[in-house]
Amino acid sequence: MTTGIRLIVGLGNPGREYEATRHNAGFWWVEAVAAGKSASFKPEKKFHGLAARLAVNNREVWLLKPETFMNLSGRAVSALASFYKIEPDEILVVHDELDLPPGTVRLKKGGGHGGHNGLKDIIAQLGTPDFWRLRLGIGHPGDRDAVVNFVLNAPQRAEQELIDSAVDASLAGLPQLLSGDFPAAMIKLHTKPKSEGA
Structure with a gap:
């Protein structure tokens, strides 16, 4: 039986100085989910982060924003x-993705960490890469040496608008993610709205 997602983790760094940075795109997504469900995040010391509980179709679903800094996300x-x-295949990790342009969202299960320190630690702590990932495109600076500076800075205004609209549009796939209908979720998430000009 396919189970749906029971834990959605948004990756980012805690603290006001990081709020608007590209590396915090995962935080933006779970904050949008919480806002849409009128849920609020509360500090949970034992989970090393801020957590919000949703009741969806008589099931408990957790939203989590680790407060450990990115490279220790797996602890939370x-x-x-x-x-x-909660099993690994019931976990969705939402994170910024350098290999996708701003405005693009991709869902996948398993795979490597692609140099993403948050994913690297989660794989190490769970002992498996077989959890779901929602990859939010932030673009690439074009030079590997520029990556750290790039992810820890805010997107340009045009990029931010693309990322924000991708976050909003991708929330349409949430019911399918929670019910475990991942093929339907992928269709919703990977299809561009018609208004963007085919």
Whole structure:
């Protein structure tokens, strides 16, 4: 039986100085989910982060923003997942993706970490790469040496608008993600709205 997502983790760095940076795109997504469901994040020391609980179709779904800084994200994910007995394939990690242009969203299960320190630590802490990932495109600076500076800075206005609209549009796939209909979720997430000109 296919189970749906029970834990959605948005990746980012805590602190006001990081709020608007590209690396915090995962935070933006779970904050949008919480706002749409009138849920609020509360500090949860035992989960090393801010957590919000949703009740969806008589099921409990958790939203999590780790407060550990990016390279220790797995500590928060494994703490909440083990406490509530949530399996890796019931976890969705939402993160910024250098290999996709701004405005693009892609869903996939498993795979490597692609140099993303948050994913790297989650894979290490869970002991498997077989969790779902929602990749939010932020673009690439074109030079590997410029990546750290790039992800820790805010997007340009045009890029921010593309990312924001991708976040909003991708929320349409949330019911399918929660019900476990991942093929339908992929169709919703990967199809550009018609108004963008085919």
